[in-house]
Amino acid sequence: MKPFHPLTFWALFSSLTVGVIAADNALVAISAVGGAALIVKFYKQDGPWRMSFQWSLIAGAVLLLIRAITGMLIGVPRIGDVLFTIPRISLPDWLPGIRIGGDVTWERLSSSLQEGLIIATVIALFGAANSVTSPHKLLRILPSRIYQLGVTLTIATSVFPQLISSISRIRQAQFLRSGRKPSIGTIAIPLLEESLARAVYLAEAMEARGFGQSKSQSRYRPINYAPRDLFWISIGFISATAMVAL
Amino acid sequence: MITFSRVSLIYPHSTTTVIEDLSFEITEGEMVLVMGHTGSGKSSLLRLINGLVPHHTGGILGGEIIVDGKSTRRTKPGELAGIVGIVGQNPLSSFVTDTVEDELAFGMESLNFPPDVMRKRVEEALDQVGLASLRSRNIATLSGGEQQRLAIATALVMHPKVLVLDEPTSALDPIASEEVLAILHRLVHDLSVTVVLAEHRLERVIGYVDRILLIEGDGATSIGEPSEILQRTDLVPPIVRLSRALALDVIGTSTREVRKYSEAIRQSAPDSPRPIFQPGEVVISLNEISAGYAEKIALNSVSLQLRQGEITALMGRNGAGKSSLIKSAVGLLEPTSGSITFGGSLAGRDICEVSQRERSQLIGYIPQEPGDLLYLSTVAEECNRSDRDHQLASGTTLAALHQMLPTISPQSHPRDLSEGERLSLVLAIALAGSPVLLILDEPTRGLDYEAKNRLMALLHQRAREDGTCILMATHDVEIVAEVADRTIFLADGEKVADGTTLEVLLASPAFAPQVAKVMSPRPWLTVGDVLRAQSSSQ
Numbered sequence: 001m002k003p004f005h006p007l008t009f010w011a012l013f014s015s016l017t018v019g020v021i022a023a024d025n026a027l028v029a030i031s032a033v034g035g036a037a038l039i040v041k042f043y044k045q046d047g048p049w050r051m052s053f054q055w056s057l058i059a060g061a062v063l064l065l066i067r068a069i070t071g072m073l074i075g076v077p078r079i080g081d082v083l084f085t086i087p088r089i090s091l092p093d094w095l096p097g098i099r100i101g102g103d104v105t106w107e108r109l110s111s112s113l114q115e116g117l118i119i120a121t122v123i124a125l126f127g128a129a130n131s132v133t134s135p136h137k138l139l140r141i142l143p144s145r146i147y148q149l150g151v152t153l154t155i156a157t158s159v160f161p162q163l164i165s166s167i168s169r170i171r172q173a174q175f176l177r178s179g180r181k182p183s184i185g186t187i188a189i190p191l192l193e194e195s196l197a198r199a200v201y202l203a204e205a206m207e208a209r210g211f212g213q214s215k216s217q218s219r220y221r222p223i224n225y226a227p228r229d230l231f232w233i234s235i236g237f238i239s240a241t242a243m244v245a246l
Numbered sequence: 247m248i249t250f251s252r253v254s255l256i257y258p259h260s261t262t263t264v265i266e267d268l269s270f271e272i273t274e275g276e277m278v279l280v281m282g283h284t285g286s287g288k289s290s291l292l293r294l295i296n297g298l299v300p301h302h303t304g305g306i307l308g309g310e311i312i313v314d315g316k317s318t319r320r321t322k323p324g325e326l327a328g329i330v331g332i333v334g335q336n337p338l339s340s341f342v343t344d345t346v347e348d349e350l351a352f353g354m355e356s357l358n359f360p361p362d363v364m365r366k367r368v369e370e371a372l373d374q375v376g377l378a379s380l381r382s383r384n385i386a387t388l389s390g391g392e393q394q395r396l397a398i399a400t401a402l403v404m405h406p407k408v409l410v411l412d413e414p415t416s417a418l419d420p421i422a423s424e425e426v427l428a429i430l431h432r433l434v435h436d437l438s439v440t441v442v443l444a445e446h447r448l449e450r451v452i453g454y455v456d457r458i459l460l461i462e463g464d465g466a467t468s469i470g471e472p473s474e475i476l477q478r479t480d481l482v483p484p485i486v487r488l489s490r491a492l493a494l495d496v497i498g499t500s501t502r503e504v505r506k507y508s509e510a511i512r513q514s515a516p517d518s519p520r521p522i523f524q525p526g527e528v529v530i531s532l533n534e535i536s537a538g539y540a541e542k543i544a545l546n547s548v549s550l551q552l553r554q555g556e557i558t559a560l561m562g563r564n565g566a567g568k569s570s571l572i573k574s575a576v577g578l579l580e581p582t583s584g585s586i587t588f589g590g591s592l593a594g595r596d597i598c599e600v601s602q603r604e605r606s607q608l609i610g611y612i613p614q615e616p617g618d619l620l621y622l623s624t625v626a627e628e629c630n631r632s633d634r635d636h637q638l639a640s641g642t643t644l645a646a647l648h649q650m651l652p653t654i655s656p657q658s659h660p661r662d663l664s665e666g667e668r669l670s671l672v673l674a675i676a677l678a679g680s681p682v683l684l685i686l687d688e689p690t691r692g693l694d695y696e697a698k699n700r701l702m703a704l705l706h707q708r709a710r711e712d713g714t715c716i717l718m719a720t721h722d723v724e725i726v727a728e729v730a731d732r733t734i735f736l737a738d739g740e741k742v743a744d745g746t747t748l749e750v751l752l753a754s755p756a757f758a759p760q761v762a763k764v765m766s767p768r769p770w771l772t773v774g775d776v777l778r779a780q781s782s783s784q
Contacts, residue, residue, distance in 0.1 A: 046384040047344050134344050140355075154342055162339070172578045173618040177675065178635045179606030186621040193617070193661060198339045204293075204302050205340035209400065210327030214358035220351030220368070222361075 006137040008229040009039070012236035013129040019243030020121050026114050028243055029121040033057075035239075036128035043132045048161030055164075056127020060120030067119065071112020072104050080107035141223060151206055155199045162198065166191055247314060247408060247440045248272040248295060254308035255290060255299065263465070264290045267309075270459060270469045274407070275438035277430065278469075279451055281481055282461030283694045284664040288444040289335075291461070292410050295442060296330035297323045314407050327353060331401025333411045337393045338385075346372075346388075346396060347381050350403050357404075364403075371399040375429055390564040391422025398429060409433065411443040415450050416691050419563045419721045421756050423450050430454065446694050449483040449724060449760045452476075453500050473497040481695050484724055484760045487773045492780070501763045512768055515779040519769060522746060523731045526554030528589035529682050529715040530575060535584030537570045538739065544570035546739040547584065552683065552715045554590075557705060559726040559747065560719040561757060562736035568719040571736065572687055575717065576611050577602075590682060607636070610676030612686040616668050617660070625663070625671060626656035636679035647674035650704060666697025673704065677714075684708065686718040690725050698722075702729045727751060727759040727771035747771065 013036065020029050040053045072086070075098075088101040135157035142150050170190050174182035206212075248271070255265040264287040272278050280288050293299040297318035300307045311318045314329050334340050343349045350368045359367075372378040375395040380388065388396065394414060401409055409430075415423035431454050433439040445451045458475040461467050468475065476486050476497050489498035492511065498504040531551040538544035545567045552558055560568050573579035574586065577597050586597040588608070600608070613619065622628045629643040644656060651670045654663070660671060669689060676684065684705075690698055706729055708714040720726060726733060726747060733750040735743035735757075743750045748769055751758055762771050770776045 045344070047386045136342070136344050140343065140348070158339075158342070169613070169615075170618045172573075173611070173613040173615075174621075175602065176576055176578070176606055176609065176611045177619050179601075179603035189621040190615075190618050194615075201334060201336070201339050202342070204298050204323075205332075205334060206342055207302060208296055208298060208323050208327060208330075208332050209342075209353035209356065209404070210324050211342075211352075211356045213324045213327065213356055216358055217355050218358045218361060218364070220348065220355055220361060220364050 002226070003137075004043070004133070004232070005223060005225050005229045006133050006141055008225075008232050009043070009132045010129050010138065011233045012039075013125045015236035015240035016243075017122050017125050019240035020118060020125070022240075023243040023246045024114070024118060025243075025246065026117050028246065029117050032239075033121055033124050036125055040128050040131045045132060045134055047134060048165075049130050049134045052130040053124070053127045056124050056130075059127075060123045063123065064113070064116040064120045067116030068109070068113050071115070072109060074098070074100055075108060075112070078105050078108040078111075080105035083109065143217070151203055151211065154206065155202050158202055159195050159198055163191070163195055166194055247274045247276075248442070249312040250294075250309070251312075252309035253294065253311055255287075255294065255305055257303065257305040264305075265294075265461075265467075266465045268467050269309075270467070272440060272442065272457075274440055275434055276457060277434045277441040277455045278443075278457045278459055279448075279455040279472075280442065280444040280459045280461070281446075281448065281479075283463060283481070283696065284446075284666055284692065286461040286463065287465075288461060289412055291459075292412050292442060292444055293332070294318065295408065295410050296326045296332050297321060298332070327357065328404050329406055330408045330410060331404055331406035333394075333397045333401055333409070333414060335412045335416065337397035340397065341385050341393075344384055344386075345381075346377060346383050346385060349385060349396060349400055353400060353404050367403045367405070371403040374402055374433075375399040376425075389422075390417050391419070391425060394418060394422070394426055395429065398426070402433070406439065408440045408442065411441070413445055413692070414443060415445060415447060417564075417721075420450075420723060421563060423447075423721075424756070427451060427454055446692065447722070447724075448481070448695075449485065452483050452485070472499045484773060485764060488761055488764065488776060491773050491777055501760070504764050508764060511776065511780055512765060515768075515776075515783040517769055518779045518782040519748065520775060520778070523556065525556035525715075525731070526713055528553055531587055531589060532571075532575065533585050533587065535571075535574055535581035535586065536739075537567075537574055537579055537581045543739050545574065545581070548736075548739075548741050549584075550734065550741070550744075552717055554682075554715050555709050555713040556732060557709050557716045557718070557730050559730035559733045560717060560736065561721070561723075561726065561733060561750075566736040567739040568736055569687065570739070572685055572717070572719055575683075576609050576685055577605055607679050608682055610679070610681035610684040612669070612672055612676055612684075612689055614687045614691070616672040619672050619675065620660040620668070623659060624657050625654060625660060628660060628671060628675065629656070632675040632678045638678060643674050643678040646678065647671060650674060650700065664697075665692040666694065666700070669693065669697065669701065673701075677708065680712065680714075682713075682715060684714050684716045686716070686720075688720055689718060690720060690722040698725060701725070705729050723751065723757050723759045727762070728774075 016032050020032050044050050082103045082105055085103050086101045088099060139150060139154050167187060170187050171182055174186060251269050253265060253268045254263055256263045280291055282288050290299050294311055295313060299305060301323055341349055342352050347368060350371055351364055354364045372381055375398055377395055377399060414426055430441055434441050452472060455472060457469055458472050459469045460475050460479055476482050485498045485504055489496055489504050492508060494507045496503050496507050528551050532549060534547045534549050536545050536547050562568055570579060574581050588595050620628055622631060626644060629647060632643040633640050647654060647670060651667060654667055689701060702725060705716055709716050730747045733747045734741060735750055748771060751771060752762060752769060759771050761773060765776060770779060
């Protein structure tokens, strides 16, 4: 299958993101993630970025949880149905209006859940865009005038997926050394060293191959918008408009 | 093509020169090997050729380097992109795009080549390295050998006059390494490309190179014909050691040549095989283990018993399932079927029932990147940590390390050690708790002959004197020939051969060590074997 234009899905998911934020509605957010999941299922690419949608879902879920917990503990009191009460910590008088603990109302919980859900959705949509279009492809259509930015972004996007595999490799090795779960600090040192070395190495390789030498870049294959690119982009715009109008 | 005149190099924040007063000239269409101990400045020298050093790394360069009429002092590496192609040690981390074709086009796109030229050159390069059938594949899915060939092709599309390669075969199995070297050979002979490469495994490249540039320990350098340079150094491949040991009239760079001169011993000496080692009781047994996913089977019903005092080598092509087997044996990868049980004092216990703490006492594991295990700031701290982990008297690990490597400084940072020193440190740590099983994953990568000899001596001593059971996955046939009692061959996740090293290595021409190729069909794998046969005939 001929690949899509690199911007197609980024345009689609960016407009969905705008729509989800504007609509601020849990149902809309959930259906956007559902739609994204379908697109990822059909169009995901091979290679290390394939999994980024799954990872972003996990990250989103963690964030949602954190948001729900902090929402219950801290915040401005809201009147409504009391679900349960947690012990309240008394704060000095000069901090009026803020409270820690106390009554947890349904309104308070649902509003923080919704906020968390919107944030998680934005992250998931970003992950979905990465899953269907490798960031490398996106970078290749950057004009080479912004050379430094191009190098930096390429390094960041290449080192990141390797980082994940390195973490598990180093963790396993250290686990076997001592039989204890290694701490973040002990993993971080070899990991940082390796990532730095990799980044320098990649920058060198790009320079040695003449990246940024010429003001204009030619294209091995012309990158054009095909009808199906336009289809997906317009789907994005239409649904975003609908969500904003909601 | 390349002229170094009185070149010296010093890196920032360093007090010692990496290269001092180096002058040489390499002409067009030559293949030159740069050799020297680890840390002798080989990589720096290679990267001086296209100006990455000092433009990219910093440092002070003295003297002048002229490549195809251009001074690297005044020319940036990017401007030399069309003249010098460079292939680094680890090709995977130098790839910029996702697919094979895009990667080939990357350099040309940067230099604004017209699309029709690009298409022609991409086809050409794909054919030169034999990757045409993989053109639209994602790079991450290629095997190690294919990645190395792609890295060479990305340099070739620019039609460079000089190709620089840093350890091009170190991560490859013998077959893939032959393929890569054959490509280089063709480039030199058909297209008059000048090739400069560094490589520790001299046995793999020595037959191909025209000249050798030797960097000695004290920084002195010399360049000359292989036969001339190899006379003066200790860093020699087995074939040279063989002709020295037999006092032949040749230095010995090619199998054919040495074969001609060693006819007599092949005719007269008796086989006198090495004594077959009788291993002790079973330490660990893998019972019909399988691993992997539905679409990709990494291991298919492999059974294996490892015994006390026995050194077992695990060989096979890249992706044959060696890593999966090792990971299963140390308990990192749970097999989809089959079981792993311990022998000895833990008789019959399944690996799942043994706690991780206990497992780390039983098994010493050296990963492919020994640096993964190190996280403290000095060698001494790492050793103390290991003493505490294994409840040993303070100083035990450090003493063991010093026994292995007296020159190592306890105050140096683990990151500043050479590959060989770092491996010694990690071995000292892994062996501190006297594990019954020692598992090494590709331990000889980046080691020079000296460090390799040290490793072999240690493995031998551990196995024979302490009865440690050793399993080592490696592509290095020479170390297998020297130390392994038993060799297991994996292909596509299945065990295809399991027997004494002699039987297994002789049966496979591609994996035969250099001495065996010279002495074929006699059953001798190492210089030691030949000498034993010789002395028993007298």
